[in-house]
Amino acid sequence: MTDRNEGDGKVVEVEGLSARYGEDVVLQDVSLDVYRGEILVVAGASGCGKSTLLRHMIGLSVPSEGRVKIDGVDITIASEKTLRAVRREIGVLFQSSALLGSMTLAENVALPLSEFTDLPAPVIDTMVRIKLSMVGLEGYEGHFPAELSGGMKKRAGIARAMALDPKVLFLDEPFAGLDPITSAELEMLVKKLNGGMGTTMVIVSHELEAIFNIAGRIVMLDKDKKGIIAEGDPRVLRDQSPDERVRRFFSRKIEEKDRDRT
Amino acid sequence: MRPARREKVMPPFFTRAEGEVTRLSVSGRLTLVDLSAMTEEIGALFEGIGQGKLLIDLQALDYVDSAGALFLLRVEEEAAKRSIPFEIANMSPRVRSVVGIIDRRAVAPPPQDRPRSVGLVEETGMTSAAFIQDIARSITFGGSLISEVVLSLLRPSSVRWKDVLLYMKKVGVDGLPILGLISYLLGLIIAFMSSLQLKQFGANMYVASLVAIAMVRELGPIMTAILVAGRSGSAFAAEIGTMKVNEEVDALVTMGFDPVRFLAVPKVFASVLVVPLLTFFSDLFGILGGMTVGVLGLDLTIHTYAELTSWALEVFDVVSGVVKSMVFAVLIAGIGCQRGFQASGGAEAVGNATTSAVVAGLFLIIVADSTFAIILNYVRW
Numbered sequence: 165m166t167d168r169n170e171g172d173g174k175v176v177e178v179e180g181l182s183a184r185y186g187e188d189v190v191l192q193d194v195s196l197d198v199y200r201g202e203i204l205v206v207a208g209a210s211g212c213g214k215s216t217l218l219r220h221m222i223g224l225s226v227p228s229e230g231r232v233k234i235d236g237v238d239i240t241i242a243s244e245k246t247l248r249a250v251r252r253e254i255g256v257l258f259q260s261s262a263l264l265g266s267m268t269l270a271e272n273v274a275l276p277l278s279e280f281t282d283l284p285a286p287v288i289d290t291m292v293r294i295k296l297s298m299v300g301l302e303g304y305e306g307h308f309p310a311e312l313s314g315g316m317k318k319r320a321g322i323a324r325a326m327a328l329d330p331k332v333l334f335l336d337e338p339f340a341g342l343d344p345i346t347s348a349e350l351e352m353l354v355k356k357l358n359g360g361m362g363t364t365m366v367i368v369s370h371e372l373e374a375i376f377n378i379a380g381r382i383v384m385l386d387k388d389k390k391g392i393i394a395e396g397d398p399r400v401l402r403d404q405s406p407d408e409r410v411r412r413f414f415s416r417k418i419e420e421k422d423r424d425r426t
Numbered sequence: 427m428r429p430a431r432r433e434k435v436m437p438p439f440f441t442r443a444e445g446e447v448t449r450l451s452v453s454g455r456l457t458l459v460d461l462s463a464m465t466e467e468i469g470a471l472f473e474g475i476g477q478g479k480l481l482i483d484l485q486a487l488d489y490v491d492s493a494g495a496l497f498l499l500r501v502e503e504e505a506a507k508r509s510i511p512f513e514i515a516n517m518s519p520r521v522r523s524v525v526g527i528i529d530r531r532a533v534a535p536p537p538q539d540r541p542r543s544v545g546l547v548e549e550t551g552m553t554s555a556a557f558i559q560d561i562a563r564s565i566t567f568g569g570s571l572i573s574e575v576v577l578s579l580l581r582p583s584s585v586r587w588k589d590v591l592l593y594m595k596k597v598g599v600d601g602l603p604i605l606g607l608i609s610y611l612l613g614l615i616i617a618f619m620s621s622l623q624l625k626q627f628g629a630n631m632y633v634a635s636l637v638a639i640a641m642v643r644e645l646g647p648i649m650t651a652i653l654v655a656g657r658s659g660s661a662f663a664a665e666i667g668t669m670k671v672n673e674e675v676d677a678l679v680t681m682g683f684d685p686v687r688f689l690a691v692p693k694v695f696a697s698v699l700v701v702p703l704l705t706f707f708s709d710l711f712g713i714l715g716g717m718t719v720g721v722l723g724l725d726l727t728i729h730t731y732a733e734l735t736s737w738a739l740e741v742f743d744v745v746s747g748v749v750k751s752m753v754f755a756v757l758i759a760g761i762g763c764q765r766g767f768q769a770s771g772g773a774e775a776v777g778n779a780t781t782s783a784v785v786a787g788l789f790l791i792i793v794a795d796s797t798f799a800i801i802l803n804y805v806r807w
Contacts, residue, residue, distance in 0.1 A: 251682040258677055265669075265672075324677075
């Protein structure tokens with residue numbers, strides 16, 4: 165794929181996206197740009213449509229309105245062939261890691277390599293070892309996903325998502341359900357890959373600590389608005405946002421009406 | 427020793443009239459165990475009060491749980507309803523905190539929209555619409571499966587042959603023992619039951635041809651298909667359904683794989699290759715079952731029985747059985763995979779997909795078999 169948008173630096177563009185499940189509107193007229201090399205965190209309370217937005221950004225769901233462009237290609241109307249080429253440029257870590265349970269870690273990581281390249285098997289093996297060592301899982305090539313801890317599964321998922329050195333890596337709740345140490349290790353890994361490989365990261369998360377540690381920029385979604393209520397540096401938003409919902413989110417404060425009830 | 431069953435004991439209430447005020451002293455414990463008995467007493471409690479004030483004295487109350495607190499709120503509510511002045515006295519901090527934690531809005535049932543009753547006509551319409559949608563989805567999946575199978579045949583290197591071999595083992599090798607046993611017993615039963623009738627006419631020798639024709643033309647393919655639907659169609663649905671629920675199918679899509687080609691095509695290929703073989707074995711075991719009865723019960727020799735069987739059978743019978751079983755294999759594997767892909771949600775969805783795969787598989791087998799019966803009737807003559 166050509167770097168046709170290298171100039172303005174936008175690698176993902178979401179324009180006027182609306183999404184619905186049946187009759188429920190989840191997102192309404194959401195527009196968002198992701199710039200090359202940044203770590204963007206999509207944050208917000210549970211049920212605000214973060215994962216839905218991610219599914220639309222990676223082409224798993226088709227929006228009811230609006231467009232999603234990856235590297236200038238509108239994936240909402242792209243042909244299967246074009247979509248396949250776009251998918252070559254993105255990696256996704258799912259919340260459940262989504263490693264194929266019937267395959268070893270090495271086979272999981274080798275999957276995209278054997279699908280998209282004509283590399284001979286020994287080279288693929290070497291690439292797999294490189295990717296697994298990149299995420300600190302050297303020596304686990306022959307293990308099955310069921311034999312790993314939650315944090316290791318996430319790292320293996322990242323290794324697979326990074327197999328083809330994608331331009332953008334999408335991570336869905338990567339820190340959810342991890343202990344503080346494992347979570348910190350994963351944050352370091354994300355920063356390492358972003359700094360070392362220059363991979364653009366789009367992370368869906370509501371873990372405040374992780375957001376402050378890694379986010380270069382954050383967009384915040386709100387359930388009632390069904391869209392973005394704030395965008396910018398997380399620290400600035402925490403301290404200076406005029407929107408009370410944003411400040412409440414960062415200071416972990418609940419709404420007055422909810423406080424009365426609890 | 428069995429513990430003695432706890433009797434329903436009302437917590438002690440003492441009611442005392444003090445002029446205009448009725449003092450209700452509650453002592454001991456107010457808990458969930460006593461809630462139903464206490465609630466029944468609320469009405470009686472207010473009968474004797476008249477229009478005076480009700481004072482609930484909790485001085486001697488040792489313990490209250492959320493149910494006890496609910497009782498107190500109910501009494502307060504009832505008093506308000508009857509316009510009786512109400513007061514709670516000597517409430518300990520502990521009781522106060524338990525009462526405070528109860529959301530008063532949750533005590534009254536929320537105004538509910540009357541559940542709209544769905545009439546027979548609407549129910550029939552909805553079920554029919556769902557059925558038509560289901561058929562449309564199955565046809566769509568069938569189309570994409572066929573196109574992927576054709577594309578895979580044109581580019582055999584794109585097929586995951588390792589998986590094909592694995593599923594051939596799972597569907598074929600692993601299923602052979604039970605299929606062999608069932609078919610053998612089926613042949614045995616047919617031979618035994620028919621021999622009882624045919625003996626009366628001295629037509630014992632026709633048992634061999636009866637068993638052979640019944641097994642090879644109908645029962646072999648059908649029994650194999652039913653067994654494969656139960657063993658493997660369900661397994662396909664459960665496997666793909668679980669992958670769908672665990673986001674593994676989504677992961678495949680984002681990695682650029684076509685999930686149908688990746689997951690369904692190897693299963694269909696394996697089934698098409700192995701089910702005809704299983705059918706052949708089923709025929710063989712059925713005939714062996716018949717032979718057992720023929721040799722042990724009808725005084726036929728093995729040689730005679732085999733000869734009678736080979737006279738009765740034509741190549742057409744065997745070939746039509748094999749063709750039939752290939753079609754059954756596609757249907758079972760296809761519907762198994764389709765139901766798996768359709769699963770969404772959680773564990774229950776996987777269970778539903780599995781059940782649905784078997785039921786739909788059996789239905790399709792019977793429909794296809796009936797179609798074959800008609801077509802073969804015209805082809806033969």
